[in-house]
Amino acid sequence: MTNQLSPKIPSCTWSRPIGLGWDKPYTVRYASNIDDGPWHGMPLGGFGAGCIGRSSRGDFNLWHIDGGEHTFKNIPACQFSVFESNSTSSQAYALSTQAPDDGTLKAWQWYPTLPATQGTGNYHALYPRSWFVYENIFQAQLTCEQFSPIWAGNYQETSYPVAIFLWNAHNPTDAPITLSIMLTWQNMVGWFTNALKSPEVRVRDDGSPVYEYQPRWGESQGNYNQIVENPQQFGCVLGRVGSDALQEGDGTWCIATVKHPQVEVFHHSRWNPDGTGDEVWQSFAKDGSLPNYIDANPVAEGEQLGAAMATPAAGIALRFTLQPGETLEIPFVLAWDLPITEFAAGVDYYRRYTDFFDKSGNNAWAIASTALQEYQSWRSQIQAWQKPILDREDLPNWFKMALFNELYDLTSGGTLWSAASELDPIGQFAVLECLDYRWYESLDVRLYGSFALLMLFPELEKSVMRAFARAIPQSDDTPRIIGYYMTIKAESPIAVRKIAGATPHDLGAPNEHVWQKTNYTSYQDCNLWKDLGSDFVLQVYRDFLLTGADDVEFLADCWDAIVQTLDYLKTFDLDGDGIPENSGAPDQTFDDWRLQGVSAYCGGLWLAALESAIAISDILLTYQTGDTALAAQKSTYETWLQQSLPIYQEKLWNGQYYKLDSESGSDVVMADQLCGQFYARLLDLPDIVPSDRALSALKTVYEACFLKFCNGELGAANGVRPDGSPENPKATHPLEVWTGINFGLAAFLVQMGMKDEAFKLTQAVVQQIYDNGLQFRTPEAITADGTFRASTYLRAMAIWGIYLVIN
Structure with a gap:
């Protein structure tokens, strides 16, 4: 029947x-x-x-x-x-x-x-x-x-x-x-x-x-x-x-x-x-x-x-x-x-x-x-909202299905939305990183996963970024044991919870005081992370630019925090070459993966963040003419950028792709090596790397991390050698397929004219999720062994980033 x-x-x-x-x-x-x-x-x-x-x-x-x-x-x-x-x-x-x-x-x-x-x-x-x-x-x-x-x-x-x-x-x-x-x-x-x-x-x-x-x-x-x-x-x-x-x-x-x-x-x-x-x-x-x-x-x-x-x-x-x-x-x-x-x-x-x-x-x-x-x-x-997307004949049905169904996390991701107040006229909003890592709006994760909120509920998106802006000047001297060192059976350093000027990793957890007590996670010392400050600046400028480019008040609200976090991040440029170095500890979103010296991932985000800060200062200067402090700040960022751009090329380009970092000697092809370049293009900023090099790197990533890893059936691994083999078969993050990173990579592929490849990559990941019992609990990571980690994960809403660049 x-x-x-x-x-x-x-x-x-x-x-x-x-x-x-x-x-x-x-x-x-x-x-x-x-x-x-x-x-x-x-x-x-x-x-x-x-x-x-x-x-x-x-x-x-x-x-x-x-x-x-x-x-x-x-x-x-x-x-x-x-x-x-x-x-x-x-x-x-x-x-x-x-x-x-x-x-x-x-x-x-x-x-x-x-x-x-x-x-x-x-x-x-x-x-x-x-x-x-x-x-x-x-x-x-x-x-x-x-x-x-x-x-x-x-x-x-x-x-x-x-x-x-x-x-x-x-x-x-x-x-x-x-x-x-x-x-x-x-x-x-x-x-x-x-x-x-x-x-x-x-x-x-x-x-x-x-x-x-x-x-x-x-x-x-x-x-x-x-x-x-x-x-x-x-x-x-x-x-x-x-x-x-x-x-x-x-x-x-x-x-x-x-x-x-x-x-x-x-x-x-x-x-x-x-x-x-x-x-x-x-x-x-x-x-x-x-x-x-x-x-x-x-x-x-x-x-x-x-x-x-x-x-x-x-x-x-x-x-x-x-x-x-x-x-x-x-x-x-x-x-x-x-x-x-x-x-x-x-x-x-x-x-x-x-x-x-x-x-x-x-x-x-x-x-x-x-x-x-x-x-x-x-x-x-x-x-009426869905019809224009559902009617598009250039989008395959499986993509439309996943595009909307991945929004489930905005409902079931432990979501908070508070009543309105004078300070927050539509309330405050937050979604958990995931059910296992139960803290809100992890900034490194939402660099990818917040595209959905930005495109569909832009005022909620801006409320989240305002919460980060308020948190950056704050400090909390509570000492904590860093959990990562326990997992590798090493003595843990004691770290304070939050240093003033550092961008917090998250907006807190449901057992404390969300929006007020930030940096809940203690797996790593997030005060040492080299991506969070850049992530903050990029998301602020993105949220301004992609919501009509007319909310100057939003930029002004965030500007002091931008200055503080970039100044703080620059203190990690220990050799004075213009780019903050990774410390050899896992100090970025791939927080089981040690990077040493200038890294392609964090260095690229730094360059794009400097370009964003310069663009923001230009906008603010049109409204605040004669603001000498603002003009001086812009000049500082221009100096840093001018110094950093050639260093990034000299230390990382190997003729085919960008090396993982400048000091480890690794030949791993990192899938997300050019996230900074993706963001620069997304925000109509100057390229941070030459486009021919970006394309060469991207094709290398597609071949090594996707096609040569599990025959292109699983998605792109975070990092493998050029022949698709693991550098370390026992590594965790490099050999995982991260759903949100894959969707971000697919958006970059579309941006660089490789739409067919983008859809092949995206379809492989979508099929793994929706054919194998992971629907409505999309995890951060899947493996070749049929296992997953961290269900109901925020980063997977990055699939909306693909839709954004297709438009």
């Missing part, structure tokens, strides 16, 4: 048969890293509002409700179910192929899986929309479209904590069909907060700082469910008896639907999700109804609580018949209002969406009601 009359699903979705597993999914490289397995689907929920995830087997299993924290667990009571009957038979299924493994809900029937040749339907995803198309089980044609109101340039609805489930039911037969669709949901108010208010930070076996997270899972005392309705809508609010002061985790959830003349709504406001589930399933499986049971009493200690609503998808009575050829569309909405994000104990922020409702925590019904009124408009806005 086909679903010809179901809603039109774009042809470029990521698609997977419902319930079909993976024979050999990628597995985690290091045991200390998170590996939830491949059952990940597109997340639902607004930026910074918390999100949930539903996999291609139909279970709700991802709970990023507490900002920056990760919980992966199927909650079987949170589920859609469908009842169907005709004149001769009836059937009912909960729409997950994954039955509970803890013995609960034994009364329920779970959605079957059939041989792959037949199948029971397909899951499709094109962020922020996804679809379940059910086939070969029901006589009716059923599709459920899921989405949240996220589209480019929208700074209001994109923050809402809401998910819409739009059901389309069609009767293709010549006989009547009765249908009922049920959404059940467990009351989880109070669960999503750390029971450990000041957890101890320790150094993990991979050298990263980590702390324990203990959600208050299952603590439901005082929770209650209450039926709510108005003339057009019907819902159930899941709340908790109020305490004196609202805390993180407090608030309300709501499930809701619309009233329809053909549809009768049934409800059951209190049943036990830890039991057999019979109190809802008995009546639902019999005739698609629920007993309309109401009990709004709060839960006693030790009890659990679920709520359910059943909506016949068509009908005028309980067993209404959907006539042959008839179609009906029914929206369900899930909303939550948990307004507070707590970092360290007592450090509370309100979420962005509270600017549009209020801060009471009682707005889940109001949010759901708004969604039921607006969902059609929201969906149209999403379609």
Whole structure:
């Protein structure tokens, strides 16, 4: 049976048969890293509002409700179910192929899986929309479209904590069909907060700082469910008896639907999700109804609580018949209002969406009601945003698929988006580096991964860079052990957390005070890094130039920090040749890879940053004529640049490509050796290397790191010898394929006229991710052994950099 009359699903979705597993999914490289397995689907929920995830087997299993924290667990009571009957038979299924493994809900029937040749339907995803198309089980044609109101340039609805489930039911037969669709949901108010208010930070076996997270899972005392309705809508609010002061985790959830003349709504406001589930399933499986049971009493200690609503998808009575050829569309909405994000104990922020409702925590019904009124408009806005890209015939479908689906990280990357303030009129924003390295907006990583935010939500992008500008003058003398040295079994130096003038690596972690306490990571001493200062200057100028080149106030806000960080970085030019040297420790984004002397990577970024600083000073001087300090600063950068440019060529060019560095003697071809040249061209600055040399280096990278490494099937390794062999077979970073670095390299290939090569490289990486169970948790790195490292990684959104340069 086909679903010809179901809603039109774009042809470029990521698609997977419902319930079909993976024979050999990628597995985690290091045991200390998170590996939830491949059952990940597109997340639902607004930026910074918390999100949930539903996999291609139909279970709700991802709970990023507490900002920056990760919980992966199927909650079987949170589920859609469908009842169907005709004149001769009836059937009912909960729409997950994954039955509970803890013995609960034994009364329920779970959605079957059939041989792959037949199948029971397909899951499709094109962020922020996804679809379940059910086939070969029901006589009716059923599709459920899921989405949240996220589209480019929208700074209001994109923050809402809401998910819409739009059901389309069609009767293709010549006989009547009765249908009922049920959404059940467990009351989880109070669960999503750390029971450990000041957890101890320790150094993990991979050298990263980590702390324990203990959600208050299952603590439901005082929770209650209450039926709510108005003339057009019907819902159930899941709340908790109020305490004196609202805390993180407090608030309300709501499930809701619309009233329809053909549809009768049934409800059951209190049943036990830890039991057999019979109190809802008995009546639902019999005739698609629920007993309309109401009990709004709060839960006693030790009890659990679920709520359910059943909506016949068509009908005028309980067993209404959907006539042959008839179609009906029914929206369900899930909303939550948990307004507070707590970092360290007592450090509370309100979420962005509270600017549009209020801060009471009682707005889940109001949010759901708004969604039921607006969902059609929201969906149209999403379609209008995506259409110009989806209609492009010069872009392959796999690229369009990955372009949108990689945006999942803006929802589920532990995202923070605070309420507006006078200083930050659209709030402050942040995304984690990844789930394993749980700190925000790592600057070296976002040099690549922030293209998506820049192109789609430029004001949020600028808010992040303003946070870095504010942090650069700050200092923090807290002493710390550097974790890297533990991993190589060497004595660790003690380093202070943050030196004034140094650009911080990150904007902090969810257990401290994000935006205020920066440089959370202690894997390396980031005060010694040679790329961060350049990364900051490049991103500031990029964000100005690519958002209309008219926000001079943004440049002015960042200028003092630019001066401080470039002055600081220049102190590492120990031989006075104009270019800061790498120290022989891993002191840049490839933080397991030792570079010595002038390096192609950091040196090139330095040159491009100087060009950017000169361009910024030119702009500011047109508004601040006669500013002698500014003019002097520009002159200094011109002097440094003039001195540095020939040194870079003399020390690194070997006639075919740029050497890794000037002192190690390595002949490794580094994939990302000319990131600085890519940025210079992107920003319409003068080339930092001659274009013929850039092209020669790029072709060498393509041959050695991609084609000669695993026959071009995996992507480009970070660094191999010219024949594709490893310099050190035991090395970590050089032999990994970094997804975001590959997308950045592909953008450089496009920029240099090698578009076919760029697409071959990009396609290899995309296929590894989306064919092998890494979808919606794209890692930093994959290896030839089928392992990955650091899932849900920020850098992979660099695929938007490819789209930028194609335009």
